[in-house]
Amino acid sequence: MALKPPELTYMEGESRCDYNWTTGEVVGTFLAALRDHGKMLAGVCESCGQVAVPPTSYCESCGSEVSDLREVGPRGVVMSWARVADDFEGAPAEAPFRYVLVRPAGADTELLHVAPDDDGIRIGATVRPEFRPREQRGGAITDIRWFVPDGAESEGS
Amino acid sequence: MIDVGVVGWAQTQHGTLERETHQSLIYRVVNEALSSCGMSIHDIDVVIDAGSDFLDGRGISTCITVDAMGAHFKEESKIAGDGLLAAIYAYMRIASGLFDTALVVAYGKSSESSPRVQSLLMTDPFYLRPMGLDATAAAALQARAYMHHYGVSEEAPARVAVKNRAAGATNINAQLSSEVTLDQVMESRPLVSPIRELEAAPVTDGACAVVMAGEEVAKSLKVRPAWIAGSGHAMDAFSPGAREIHKLRSAALAAAAAYKQAGVTDPSADLDLLEVTESFAHQELMLYEALGLCEEGEGEKLLISGATALGGRVPVNLSGGALCANPVVATGLVRLAEACARVADRGEGDRIDGMSKAMAHAAGGLAMQTAACMIVQG
Structure with a gap:
């Protein structure tokens, strides 16, 4: 028997679940250093020596354990960037802005972050992190507001 | 075995x-x-x-x-x-x-x-998710790094879209079945630059x-099969910043495993067809290189030579690829079905004379973290 075309095609709904993510020691130490000291810590692989920022508790290159954290940056080099023209819900900055992969001085990997939509943000450019004021930091990657071209004046300074 | x-x-x-x-x-x-x-x-x-x-x-x-x-x-x-x-x-x-x-x-x-939210949910909660990084933004960072590193022209990804949309126009299952011109692609809306709307796969x-x-x-059975000659699968690091994002190391490793098993020594001569998962146009150029169809950085040259178009030496995505239909999770298996239909002698209209060996490729994760390949022969 052929059915008639349905009178009801969609039903709206949502999947929602709140989490309390365990950071673990390495990620927790990295995030706390952003919040408390305005510093970026990298994980040092005890086997291959890769210095990774942001750090994980194991080396993403060779799989060995990472037990040592060391400060890198604050200055870094832009390895790639991409321009976001339109705002979206949950965006880390007001559009237009740029996503950047930044390799902080002393690190072997890149940190994914954002930057102003500024022509100074290009591959090979030196940038530095601009931290949020201490009272606005919450122990998150967004405690760094964004990376600005080195030499640029901080907003409001 | x-x-x-x-x-x-x-x-x-x-x-x-x-x-x-x-x-x-x-x-x-x-x-x-x-x-x-x-x-x-x-x-x-x-x-x-x-x-x-x-x-x-x-x-x-x-x-x-x-x-x-x-x-x-x-x-x-x-x-x-x-x-x-x-x-x-x-x-x-x-x-x-x-x-x-x-x-x-x-x-x-x-x-x-929401495809944007879906891809955001693939990210870790500490480093990437608070940055709102979705699949398009990750691919845009990859595209810029790749194009900068090898001096690839801005039109090159757009030319991939033109080629694949032309192929998709003959695919009855495709979602997008109209051809587009280079100007149309270049003038299409920027999503996350350098990626334009017509250089990204549709929502399918x-x-x-x-x-x-x-x-x-x-x-x-009464029908002729497509025999599996080899397969391979490889992962790269999760964090885009922990990879060499201008190349597809996992795809190269997956292909090498499949080639070894299938006895393929010169992919562009030994394979008659490739069906690859290019969710974003620049990725097809990167795949030419990673899958060994040309040297590193020569993807644009290979494309412009016409070798990867219908009638070329080693056609890629005669179905139109992911740029014409991208049912996420099924996209790579569709590539296999397309490859089988072209090489298996079943007395149906899909087979192309002279084609006997084809490879299907699938990708997953942000900016193609993972790759899988399977080679079939008629």
Whole structure:
């Protein structure tokens, strides 16, 4: 028997679940250093020596354990960037802005972050992190507001 | 090791499928794949499927979909990744001699939720998710790094879109079946620059099913199979910043494994066709290089030479690829179905004379973290 075309095609709904993510020691130490000291810590692989920022508790290159954290940056080099023209819900900055992969001085990997939509943000450019004021930091990657071209004046300074 | 044939395959029409539920899509494509080789669900020993719980909006969604697959009272196992990985899994189960037949199913209905949020949910909660990094933004960072590193022109990805949309115009299952001009692509809306709207795959619902059988069963059927000659799968690091993002190391490793098994020494001479998962146009150029069709950084040159177009030395994506239909999770398995249809001599219209060996490629994760390849021959 052929059915008639349905009178009801969609039903709206949502999947929602709140989490309390365990950071673990390495990620927790990295995030706390952003919040408390305005510093970026990298994980040092005890086997291959890769210095990774942001750090994980194991080396993403060779799989060995990472037990040592060391400060890198604050200055870094832009390895790639991409321009976001339109705002979206949950965006880390007001559009237009740029996503950047930044390799902080002393690190072997890149940190994914954002930057102003500024022509100074290009591959090979030196940038530095601009931290949020201490009272606005919450122990998150967004405690760094964004990376600005080195030499640029901080907003409001 | 037992020789394994892909004996049946089917895919749905791709697009925004308003009349289809997950189950109805699966049910239909499974029955079509089975009837394409004259088999029934009772002939199937094991079902391997691919789906995404987040995409479906249900935890362990297989609990709900197994009935539609005909998997109840059978061994069933699910891959949380592209269906081509499920195909590799099924292939190994038969090659081992433990099972005679397998059904592989992959499905996705991306139109039911937000593709941006879906890809954001793939990211870790500490480093990437607070940055709102979705699949398009990650691919845009990859595209810029690749193009800068090798001096690739701004038009090169757009030319891939022109080529694949022209191919897709002849594919009855494609979602986008109209040709586009270079100007149209270049002038299309920037998504996350450098990626433009017409250089990105559409949001697609669709499903694909494939039936595999060991040599004995495969030879007893009335239809000719596409024999599996090799497969490979490799992962890269999760963090885009921990990879060499301007190249596709995992794709190169997956292809090398498949080539070794299949005895392929010069891919552009030994393969008659490739079907690859280029969710973003620049990725097809990167894949030319990673899969060994040309030297590193020579992807644009190969494209412009016409070698990868219809009638070229080594055509890539005669189906139109992911740029014409991208049913996430099923996209790679569709590539396998397309490859099989071109090389298997079944007296149907899809086969292309002179084509005997083809490779299907699937990708997963942000900026192609993971890759899978399978080579089939007629």
